[in-house]
Amino acid sequence: MAKPMLSAAKLLLMIVLAAIALLPIVWMAFGSFRAHEEIFKYASDMDWRTIFPVEWTLDNYRAIFSDETKPFGRFIANTLLVAVPVTVLSLIFNSLAAFAFAKLRFRFKKTIFAFFLSALVIPGEVTLVPSYLLMSDFGWIDQYAALIVPAVVSVFGVFLLVQFFSDIPRDLLEAGRMDGASWLRVYRSVVLPAAVPAIVTLAVITFLGQWDAYLWPLVVLNDQNKMMLQVAIATFSNLQVTEWGRILAADTVSSLPILVLFLFVQRYYVQGIAMSGIKG
Amino acid sequence: MRRNRGAGGAGRYAFRLQEERAAYAFIFPAVACLLLFTFYPMIDAVVVSFKDFNLINPQADFVGFGNYKELFADRAFWDSLLHSFHFAIVVIPAQTAIALGLALLVRRSTRLSGLFRTVYFLPVVIAVGVASTVFRLLYNQDVGLFNALLKLLGLPQVSFLSDPGVAMYGVMILGMWKSAGFFMIIFLAGLNNIPKTIYEAAEVDGASRPRMFFHITLPLLRRTLAFVVVITTMDAIKISGPVFILTNGGPAGSTTTATYFIVQEAFDQMRMGYASAAAMVLFAIVLAISVLQMRAFRTDVEY
Numbered sequence: 226m227a228k229p230m231l232s233a234a235k236l237l238l239m240i241v242l243a244a245i246a247l248l249p250i251v252w253m254a255f256g257s258f259r260a261h262e263e264i265f266k267y268a269s270d271m272d273w274r275t276i277f278p279v280e281w282t283l284d285n286y287r288a289i290f291s292d293e294t295k296p297f298g299r300f301i302a303n304t305l306l307v308a309v310p311v312t313v314l315s316l317i318f319n320s321l322a323a324f325a326f327a328k329l330r331f332r333f334k335k336t337i338f339a340f341f342l343s344a345l346v347i348p349g350e351v352t353l354v355p356s357y358l359l360m361s362d363f364g365w366i367d368q369y370a371a372l373i374v375p376a377v378v379s380v381f382g383v384f385l386l387v388q389f390f391s392d393i394p395r396d397l398l399e400a401g402r403m404d405g406a407s408w409l410r411v412y413r414s415v416v417l418p419a420a421v422p423a424i425v426t427l428a429v430i431t432f433l434g435q436w437d438a439y440l441w442p443l444v445v446l447n448d449q450n451k452m453m454l455q456v457a458i459a460t461f462s463n464l465q466v467t468e469w470g471r472i473l474a475a476d477t478v479s480s481l482p483i484l485v486l487f488l489f490v491q492r493y494y495v496q497g498i499a500m501s502g503i504k505g
Numbered sequence: 506m507r508r509n510r511g512a513g514g515a516g517r518y519a520f521r522l523q524e525e526r527a528a529y530a531f532i533f534p535a536v537a538c539l540l541l542f543t544f545y546p547m548i549d550a551v552v553v554s555f556k557d558f559n560l561i562n563p564q565a566d567f568v569g570f571g572n573y574k575e576l577f578a579d580r581a582f583w584d585s586l587l588h589s590f591h592f593a594i595v596v597i598p599a600q601t602a603i604a605l606g607l608a609l610l611v612r613r614s615t616r617l618s619g620l621f622r623t624v625y626f627l628p629v630v631i632a633v634g635v636a637s638t639v640f641r642l643l644y645n646q647d648v649g650l651f652n653a654l655l656k657l658l659g660l661p662q663v664s665f666l667s668d669p670g671v672a673m674y675g676v677m678i679l680g681m682w683k684s685a686g687f688f689m690i691i692f693l694a695g696l697n698n699i700p701k702t703i704y705e706a707a708e709v710d711g712a713s714r715p716r717m718f719f720h721i722t723l724p725l726l727r728r729t730l731a732f733v734v735v736i737t738t739m740d741a742i743k744i745s746g747p748v749f750i751l752t753n754g755g756p757a758g759s760t761t762t763a764t765y766f767i768v769q770e771a772f773d774q775m776r777m778g779y780a781s782a783a784a785m786v787l788f789a790i791v792l793a794i795s796v797l798q799m800r801a802f803r804t805d806v807e808y
Contacts, residue, residue, distance in 0.1 A: 238610065246625050246686070268647075269652075322536070325532045347543055352546035352549075355549035356546045374542075380539065402520075408524065440768070476639055480632065
């Protein structure tokens, strides 16, 4: 008799928690379709109109995409211009290194790998100043190179792929070698196809990380026209505090592709995170 | 026969040598990047922290422990560390408990659980800039949704971002809203590793649900718990992103965290040597705490 009561209470708790998780996202999405005045009109007393639009409008979207002083479309393009190369290059370099660490035999492997992993304890916040100085020495301030090149290698990414690759039997690789294929061929035709889920996982994590980047782009880019998405959104909120609808439209536009991408690849993404916890 | 063996050995040797060469070529880009973009800046951070370094005057002089001495006397720096600790000390237990609770709720692999899992995870994929700007509006004192909700529940209104005594809690709520789902997934992975037979045996013995939780689940989750606590601690002490957008360190400096302090000193005051000294202190603290935590969890495991 206590059992159904308990599971009903559990379900209720789950629904309340889901509402907490969703409320800001839902409010953001609906708010982006409302006129500025309408948001305020129903804001102080809670009823359905506090969250749902009474009169739908696309004005906020029109405004953010047509504002030439803050070209929102350009900020999205900028972010893709950085995020796509980082994702592609990081997959290549990290998977090559991970393959060597996981499967190949070479001297000092353990030492080099330990040294490699030790970088995990160095937080980016601590090296922020010297990294900035290094970019400045390279002449990369206000250049996308400052965002792309240092992001190409990820210790976490290599670590993650090593876990996946270590399950591939070495016999399979040596068979390829006996057929006269080079190690690079073996990597391309044996290792990569066997590790597609791992590669997708890392690709999604890397891409989301770039989409999410805030502090580093804020520091190394001053040029308004090169601004990254999150930095742009933050300035939206600082300068146009009165234009709530536009802020929410910008937020919604920048979240939508990510949410859709996530729903498609969620299995891989979640698996990657879980993996980092189990063996880590 | 001897020659044969020699030839075979040479062949194998060439094979090994090729493998080694390939391996070094494969790891070279990664290792080179790491040396250049992580280890070199780390060493440089130490060097710069002993210099009177600013962007306007690149010919910086060594000032010995000058930066550190000034830092230890700087009230604003201590306050920023205190704010980071305040954030960490609330968020570490609260967020870990919430994440574990969420994981336990959606543990069973039914369709419904899967749906809730996705929902709980959604805030994690919302970018920091987006989440911070949305919460900034939600927190609004007069027309924010949170105050409307409080009003509905008959609770007093809260000025989430303009009251120095409250603003940090505003940052904490945002931080936990965004991260709890991430750690839920890690707990779920840990929970899945616990063999079902243990629970079945306990059930046969007539153990109650809470008993099973405290005597089976929690002890067997210790490694996962250690991982979650260490990662949460590191993230919490370094918290900065939401602070920049939500509160700008204010009101009255009440949400100026250590990382925020470092960025301000380096890029607003242009005092890079001073900022690097602060970064070194922060690094030492983060490292010491994670070593202590790992020790604490390890001694537990041994007993």
